[in-house]
Amino acid sequence: MRTGVKIAAGVVGAAVVGAAGLGAYNLVDAVADGGSGARTKAAPVPTGPPSASETERTARDFLAAWAAGETRKAADLTDNAEAATTALTGYREAAHVEKVAFKQGAATGAKVPFSVTAEVVHGKQRSTWTYDSSLAVVRGQTSGRPLVDWQPTVVHPELTEGRSLRTGTTQAAQITAVDRDGTELKVSDFPSLASVLPELRKRFGEKAGGEPGVEVRVEGGPAGSGDGQAKTLHVLSPGKPGRLRTTLSAAAQRAAEAAVAKHDDASVVAVKPSTGEILAIANAKKTEFNPALSGQTAPGSTMKVVTSALLLEKGKASPGKPLPCPKNATYGMTFHNVEESENPGATFAQDFAASCNTAFVQLAGQIPDDALATEARDVFGLGLEWKAGVPTFDGRVPTDSGAGKAAAMIGQGRVQMSPLNMASVAATVRSGSFHQPYLVDPALDGRELAKAPRALSPAAARDLRSMMRLTALSGTGAGAMAGLGGDVGAKTGSAEVDGQSRPNGWFTGYRGDVAAAAVVPRGGHGGDSAGPIVAAVLRAG
CATH class of the missing domain: 3.10.450.100 (NTF2-like; domain 1)
Structure with a gap:
């Protein structure tokens, strides 16, 4: 019976809804309003600034x-x-x-x-x-x-759109870099190392015994926003710096810094011929790019050291053999000497010491097109993959023919070098064989240094050293090398660059077991501009 009541009530309710739709809504509103029969109006949405x-x-x-x-x-x-x-x-x-x-x-x-x-x-x-x-x-x-x-x-x-906060270990442990004798190398003392020390930290921080720190950093950012560089906001732990011994010499580095500072733009590198250890790296311009190690410009007549090695080893020239130096020579195009000098009675050694372009151009037809590139790679290690411990440009001597081959013989055309490359060239002559330059002992990280396929022939090495000595004592390098004494050798260069009113000045040389090379962009004659820089470093070394 009770069930029947519930059903009846349900039926009645349904009938009410079906018979009086609007009345049903009014009924609901009345219930919701506590039986008053009036509908509740929604409260207006507040506007205006918050109080x-x-x-x-x-x-x-x-x-x-x-x-x-x-x-x-x-x-x-x-x-x-x-x-x-x-x-x-x-x-x-x-x-x-x-x-x-x-x-x-x-x-x-x-x-x-x-x-x-x-x-x-x-x-x-x-x-x-x-x-x-x-x-x-x-x-x-x-x-x-x-x-x-x-x-x-x-x-x-600092947390702008697209960036995020992260706490974690630093990417590399801090280092205390020291020179070969244990002197600490600080950017405040040696400004040219500002781009070198961070690279050493990244590569060798932990290998040198350092422990990474822990930092809160803000990272990331939208593409092209310029905000991609991570920024440290808080340091939980600075970590433990490792002690990294480099091959640098604080004395040579100090002399190199002072020498390049006399120019608006100049770079120099010094190496130890017997080992390849880099003793000094300095640039007048303090930027992230390091032209001393990674520059790529024509080396001018300093390239004649490599060309002479080729000519000597091929039997195309010898120091005392006559080789006239005319004002002009043609091989694919017409070449001239600086100031259009000439010496009809010159020997090959005198051509080298006076940096006679035309004498070398005259011999271009006597060597194969790929001979200079092969000599540069197989004897001087140029173009091989150097593993110095920091990024370097390792030289480029392309195979060429015609005027391009003649230009390459005098360090023009498509030949490109850095001061590091040319310091290594002088070092190879001094030691007789190529020792790949390096800044950190390869034993620390197991690097395999580049090895040239063969050494310079003993006869060619002897002749080249005598010609470089002649250049240092009475040739175009004599002014810069005056007073150094000892076992010295030098070669000057002036590299013409399209669009420049003055050529780049180059100089490479050695004294005992120190070799160095420098370039002064728009410096003019290498003996006058780059020569004193090299001499200052050789004197300190």
């Missing part, structure tokens, strides 16, 4: 939720809950912030400053990180609620 009290309360509630680890609650108090959730989660998980507290400051209009005290934990490292930030409170466009205007900078002022 001072709304701003203060919203900021307080947001910061309290963030501090309590209630990420979703904090995000719901912003006008972009999804983005806020991602950022606040990353703050806890990627930045490793275990606990955070805030001190809210007085609002200025809609802006509320606050200070942050964060406890960052990474492995065994724990540190307190403090900084200041701010937020702004705005009115929700649809809800009318006061909300935090979400921006990544709320988390940290």
